[in-house]
Amino acid sequence: MRKNVIPGSFQLMKKINTGLVFDAIRLYAPISRAEIAKLLNLTPATVTNITAELLKRNIIMESDFGKSNGGRRPVLLKINPNSYYIISVYIGPTKVRVATINMESEIMCSKQESLYSNISFEKAKEIIVTLIREVIDSCIVEKNKILGIGVAIHGIVNFEKGIVVFSPNFGWKNIGLRDVLEKEFDIPVFIDRDVRAMAMAENWYGEGREFDDFICIKVGYGIGAAFIKDKQQIRGVSDGLGEFGHIKIKVDDLKCICGNYGCLENYASERAVIRFARENGYEDEFDIEKINLEALNGNKVIVEALKKAGYYLGLGVANLINIFNPGLIIVGGDLVDINIYFESLIESARENSLEDLFEHVKIKRAKTGKDSIIKGAGLLVLDSLFDSIEGEVIV
Numbered sequence: 001m002r003k004n005v006i007p008g009s010f011q012l013m014k015k016i017n018t019g020l021v022f023d024a025i026r027l028y029a030p031i032s033r034a035e036i037a038k039l040l041n042l043t044p045a046t047v048t049n050i051t052a053e054l055l056k057r058n059i060i061m062e063s064d065f066g067k068s069n070g071g072r073r074p075v076l077l078k079i080n081p082n083s084y085y086i087i088s089v090y091i092g093p094t095k096v097r098v099a100t101i102n103m104e105s106e107i108m109c110s111k112q113e114s115l116y117s118n119i120s121f122e123k124a125k126e127i128i129v130t131l132i133r134e135v136i137d138s139c140i141v142e143k144n145k146i147l148g149i150g151v152a153i154h155g156i157v158n159f160e161k162g163i164v165v166f167s168p169n170f171g172w173k174n175i176g177l178r179d180v181l182e183k184e185f186d187i188p189v190f191i192d193r194d195v196r197a198m199a200m201a202e203n204w205y206g207e208g209r210e211f212d213d214f215i216c217i218k219v220g221y222g223i224g225a226a227f228i229k230d231k232q233q234i235r236g237v238s239d240g241l242g243e244f245g246h247i248k249i250k251v252d253d254l255k256c257i258c259g260n261y262g263c264l265e266n267y268a269s270e271r272a273v274i275r276f277a278r279e280n281g282y283e284d285e286f287d288i289e290k291i292n293l294e295a296l297n298g299n300k301v302i303v304e305a306l307k308k309a310g311y312y313l314g315l316g317v318a319n320l321i322n323i324f325n326p327g328l329i330i331v332g333g334d335l336v337d338i339n340i341y342f343e344s345l346i347e348s349a350r351e352n353s354l355e356d357l358f359e360h361v362k363i364k365r366a367k368t369g370k371d372s373i374i375k376g377a378g379l380l381v382l383d384s385l386f387d388s389i390e391g392e393v394i395v
């Protein structure tokens with residue numbers, strides 16, 4: 001859980017405690033007030049006051065009766081799924097998807113459009129804004145129930161400033177995307193990188209649900225990682241923590257998009273698989289479904305390329321294990337769904353990490369699947385619901 005450690009005014013404590021109660025309900029619902037108090041080490045009176053406010057705002061609802069411990073059966077609480085809505089946006093390297101999601105991260109409706117390499121921001125903005133308008137018009141009746149817009153994008157993002165620092169496939173640099181969207185829609189906007197959105201989806205709904213701390217890796221066109229501590233993102237001093245794709249695993253002259261040499265993502269990503277395959281005579285473009293099919297049919301060139309890329313990712317994972325001694329590493333992305341790649345990565349991580357540390361880590365595929373990033377983008381908004389100290393908050 002979040003750590004309840006910040007001293008301050010009564011108002012601030014109340015906001016922090018409200019966030020904690022809200023988190024406990026979405027993680028353990030249906031849950032009684034007494035169980036929440038015990039879990040968070042808060043007084044029953046505090047929990048009663050906070051839940052009363054959350055009930056008044058329709059954010060939570062009473063569900064069932066729990067088991068009695070001798071006295072009256074306690075009323076159980078859960079999130080009210082349709083009290084508010086969030087607009088989620090995932091800007092990937094080749095497409096943008098926009099969805100409306102409810103308070104339990106269920107997708108109500110979604111639309112998508114293709115994007116292409118080096119598309120100008122102006123052109124992409126037009127597409128994104130149109131999609132958001134369409135999604136709002138087609139599935140939200142009460143516009144005042146939209147809490148905000150959460151955006152996940154590939155590349156480097158400054159969450160605090162709401163800026164896309166660098167988006168490699170589009171060539172965008174220092175784009176103030178949050179300000180642009182806030183001006184357009186007049187609701188709060190939160191922007192983060194895609195792997196962090198995936199990590200949030202896993203944190204609340206996937207493999208990370210039972211864990212306070214874990215590492216999440218996304219393998220796609222590039223490779224990134226997110227680090228979760230006490231169920232919150234950790235970001236590093238300039239928001240750059242987790243540039244896992246650019247750790248060095250080789251000394252050679254293969255230049256990376258970051259300008260350096262020997263980066264992991266040139267050996268373990270989708271573009272590495274296709275490069276390895278082409279070195280052995282494969283001629284097609286990268287198409288994940290085709291690669292999967294060729295692998296299943298035993299195409300030796302593809303099988304070897306997948307094994308090799310998986311091996312390199314395993315080297316990177318072994319480095320993470322040796323440095324951080326994590327209890328859980330979650331790996332997501334289309335390549336990871338291919339068994340040959342995943343098995344090769346596990347084997348290589350086992351071989352290359354310290355035995356005792358490997359014994360204590362679980363390496364799991366992301367459980368939230370194809371919708372993980374779009375759902376995670378929505379969680380950026382939900383997680384900020386009680387975080388804003390100066391700004392407008394609900395309670």
Ligand SMILES: [Zn+2]
Pocket residue numbers: 245246256257258259260261263
């Ligand atoms: Zn690099």
